Amino acid sequence: MCLFCFCSLLRGLFASHYTETHYREDGSAVTGAHNFTNNCYYHGEVQGHPYSDVTLSACPDLRGFIALENKTFIIEPASGHDAGVHFIYRVEELRLTTGACGHGFNMSSVATENHIKSPFQSFHTRHKRHTQKTTKYVELIIVADNREFQKQGKDLEKVKQRLAEIANYVDKFYRALNIRVALVGLEVWSDSDKCPITQDPFTTLHEFLDWRKVKLLPQRRHDNAQLISGVYFQGTTIGMAPIMSMCTMEQSGGIVMDHSENPLGAAVTLAHELGHNFGMNHDTPERGCGCRMTVDRGGCIMTPSTGYPFPTVFSTCSKKDLAASLEKGVGMCLYNMPEVKVLYGGQKCGNGYVEEGEECDCGEPEECMNPCCNATTCTLKGEAVCAHGQCCEDCKLKLAGTLCRESSNSCDLPEFCTGASPHCPSNVYLHDGHACHNVEGYCYNGICQTHEQQCITLWGQGAKPAPGICFERVNSAGDPYGNCGKDSKGSFAKCIARDAKCGKIQCQGGANRPVIGTNAVSIETNIPLQEGGRILCRGTHVYLGDDMPDPGLVLAGTKCGANMVCLNRQCQNVSVFGVHECSGKCNGRGVCNNKKNCHCEAHWSPPFCEKSGFGGSIDSGPMRLAADSVLVAVVILVTLVSLLVAAVIVFLKRKTLLRLLFSNKKSTLEKLRSVETTRPISPIRTESRYRPTPLRKPPPKPSTTNVYKPSLLSAEPLLPPHSFHSHSLRRLPLYQPLHISHPMPASLSVGQPILPPLPADHRLLPAHMSLSPPPVPAFLSLPRQRPPYQMEQ
Numbered sequence: 001m002c003l004f005c006f007c008s009l010l011r012g013l014f015a016s017h018y019t020e021t022h023y024r025e026d027g028s029a030v031t032g033a034h035n036f037t038n039n040c041y042y043h044g045e046v047q048g049h050p051y052s053d054v055t056l057s058a059c060p061d062l063r064g065f066i067a068l069e070n071k072t073f074i075i076e077p078a079s080g081h082d083a084g085v086h087f088i089y090r091v092e093e094l095r096l097t098t099g100a101c102g103h104g105f106n107m108s109s110v111a112t113e114n115h116i117k118s119p120f121q122s123f124h125t126r127h128k129r130h131t132q133k134t135t136k137y138v139e140l141i142i143v144a145d146n147r148e149f150q151k152q153g154k155d156l157e158k159v160k161q162r163l164a165e166i167a168n169y170v171d172k173f174y175r176a177l178n179i180r181v182a183l184v185g186l187e188v189w190s191d192s193d194k195c196p197i198t199q200d201p202f203t204t205l206h207e208f209l210d211w212r213k214v215k216l217l218p219q220r221r222h223d224n225a226q227l228i229s230g231v232y233f234q235g236t237t238i239g240m241a242p243i244m245s246m247c248t249m250e251q252s253g254g255i256v257m258d259h260s261e262n263p264l265g266a267a268v269t270l271a272h273e274l275g276h277n278f279g280m281n282h283d284t285p286e287r288g289c290g291c292r293m294t295v296d297r298g299g300c301i302m303t304p305s306t307g308y309p310f311p312t313v314f315s316t317c318s319k320k321d322l323a324a325s326l327e328k329g330v331g332m333c334l335y336n337m338p339e340v341k342v343l344y345g346g347q348k349c350g351n352g353y354v355e356e357g358e359e360c361d362c363g364e365p366e367e368c369m370n371p372c373c374n375a376t377t378c379t380l381k382g383e384a385v386c387a388h389g390q391c392c393e394d395c396k397l398k399l400a401g402t403l404c405r406e407s408s409n410s411c412d413l414p415e416f417c418t419g420a421s422p423h424c425p426s427n428v429y430l431h432d433g434h435a436c437h438n439v440e441g442y443c444y445n446g447i448c449q450t451h452e453q454q455c456i457t458l459w460g461q462g463a464k465p466a467p468g469i470c471f472e473r474v475n476s477a478g479d480p481y482g483n484c485g486k487d488s489k490g491s492f493a494k495c496i497a498r499d500a501k502c503g504k505i506q507c508q509g510g511a512n513r514p515v516i517g518t519n520a521v522s523i524e525t526n527i528p529l530q531e532g533g534r535i536l537c538r539g540t541h542v543y544l545g546d547d548m549p550d551p552g553l554v555l556a557g558t559k560c561g562a563n564m565v566c567l568n569r570q571c572q573n574v575s576v577f578g579v580h581e582c583s584g585k586c587n588g589r590g591v592c593n594n595k596k597n598c599h600c601e602a603h604w605s606p607p608f609c610e611k612s613g614f615g616g617s618i619d620s621g622p623m624r625l626a627a628d629s630v631l632v633a634v635v636i637l638v639t640l641v642s643l644l645v646a647a648v649i650v651f652l653k654r655k656t657l658l659r660l661l662f663s664n665k666k667s668t669l670e671k672l673r674s675v676e677t678t679r680p681i682s683p684i685r686t687e688s689r690y691r692p693t694p695l696r697k698p699p700p701k702p703s704t705t706n707v708y709k710p711s712l713l714s715a716e717p718l719l720p721p722h723s724f725h726s727h728s729l730r731r732l733p734l735y736q737p738l739h740i741s742h743p744m745p746a747s748l749s750v751g752q753p754i755l756p757p758l759p760a761d762h763r764l765l766p767a768h769m770s771l772s773p774p775p776v777p778a779f780l781s782l783p784r785q786r787p788p789y790q791m792e793q
Helices: 109-123 146-149 156-175 201-219 261-280 316-328 451-459 468-475 497-502 579-584 626-675
Strands: 005-009 014-023 029-033 041-046 049-058 062-068 071-077 084-089 098-103 136-144 179-188 224-229 237-240 253-257 404-406 441-444 447-449 520-528 534-542 559-561 564-567 571-574 590-592 598-600
Touching: 098 201, 109 626, 136 156, 136 201, 146 156, 146 224, 156 179, 179 559, 201 237, 201 253, 224 261, 237 261, 253 261, 261 316, 447 451, 468 497, 468 520, 468 534, 497 559, 497 564, 497 571, 579 590
Parallel strands: 014 179, 098 237, 136 179, 136 224, 224 253
Antiparallel strands: 005 041, 014 029, 041 049, 049 062, 062 071, 071 084, 237 253, 441 447, 520 534, 559 564, 564 571, 590 598
16 A cells, blocks of 8 residues: 655644653752754654545654554555655554553443533533634643653663653644643653552542642743653553642642553543543543544543553544533633744744744745735735734734633633733633632632532532531541641541531532443442431542542632632632732732733723723733723813813803993983983982892991981081091991981871883982982993991991
């Protein structure tokens, strides 16, 4: 059979911050970057077979596999022959140790179809993000223990090459799920093991995960770490990993036994254990999983046991499990693309990665479909500003504040375009310890962990947590059915009362039996009450053996009391996460994210939410569109202009009214003067329609004041000049003063005209009472009634 394969050099397998570490005999670490000029990893397909897969390595010899029409062929150098001689044989002939995964957490078909899907949908109602359409990136570190180093002849370069080949296969497997696996580091324990490695896979797993958390994570940022061990584990176990633990500090990792001469064997086991980290369960017969590879051709990767033929694809059950986990919040760290400034193998236009010096890269010219990018030169076309990214549309950057990644659950935070980059900011979520679901739980690694959620997962709809007495009584036993995990000696640990809600989960209601798999049974306990009656407590036990983590234990991060959370099987104060100190710097106008930065409300500016702004954080971009600022500015400007115009109009109208008013006054006075020249009026008023309001109080009356009483018809001056003191009023009253002690003459009871205007019912004094009025002063305006003053003599 003659096959023609089209393969392209693999780019992106090694991240730009990829490092390699080994140890000298004295235990000192040697860390350095890889030589990126020697890329020898290829992916491709067979000509004329679009559904075929080819994965090859040419470092230093040709090695790999070809999957074609339900057949898989292995290529490897022929040992004992001249250089360049290779064997091609069927995968059935691969010398592969038959083994099983240590994880026995199986799911039944009934559970998958009727129970598992609905709990996720009912518990988290904010499934907005299209997780399957977004490419995820696993930044992986692979560690080889000292036994593996010895097994490869203590050849450091051979060990590194083998680990890189394993990663190349795994990346190929996960591409079908829209997941890329990028190596960020290789570590070889060339002197001695850095944590206890034994034949007990359970102990080895926990020791490795503890070492990763304490030693590896602080030194090198990564999402997941896998141990390749040369130790043969007890029984049939060839790998083990916690389920649904991707991106967590405590459990994002696994162990793999290197059980085959060909690295393909360890690669499929690593892909299997990585699947458990993603939340994938075994493809058991009762689940009815669809697999395009028949059992006799190897089946699918998540089959419970691995032998030969070799599985290279994922089943429909695995895809459903992955989708459910991602929607729930597993893998919150996988949405940021690793830096690709310098890729393994050097820079090349047409590899699909925008590298340093390139404006865009849409692949080879014959496959490029991007209208913004020139595939030949990897430069932008015409007036294009961008060509790739969720914040690039029609070759232009989206406005700052445009939503580019929605929140997937109540502990996730949305991300927004910055207006300066075509890529969506890396995914962020609420800081561990933030309250969620109406304070029923706390966020932990981007997931809202509650007892109710776990009861629904185990027992289906209608399940709820049992009363506290169930947790205390059952978990104080320290046996397989009630415990707080295992101690360092592998024995079941009793729960003290304080930690009881962090042991085995106790539920009520739900289905008649656990919905998590056929190997799970119900453990029911009746607890009598002092006041009479009994309480039914329902726990679960999964027959996994002594070397498997118990899925029936309460998950880390679950609320176990007011302001208390489960961590390391202990009920601790939520302050252990430091969330209160972090949120305190947000001035009550934002929340703290997992990077310990404030995510501000819509109208406040990061980093501390103390000034007005557009919300969001320095990690996730502004919450509001930049166009909002223009709109706000326009609204403010229009408002100011409107107020200014209104003020001018009011001013002009006021000025016009005043002009009309003074004009009317002038006309009235002129009429008054004309009337006064023809009609004599009395200078004395006895009454008025207006109550006078004096502008100022009259001067105080001294104790010796005399009242001046002039004659009404006297021709003498009304008041002699000498009757005023220096502080007396200098202005003569307009009317004849009267004293209240004298009776008013009858002749003064006639009406008095009021000026201006003249009332219609006014009457003039009789002719014999008229007096010549004094001349009207030039400055006189409207006449004002003044009260008679008492003048000093």
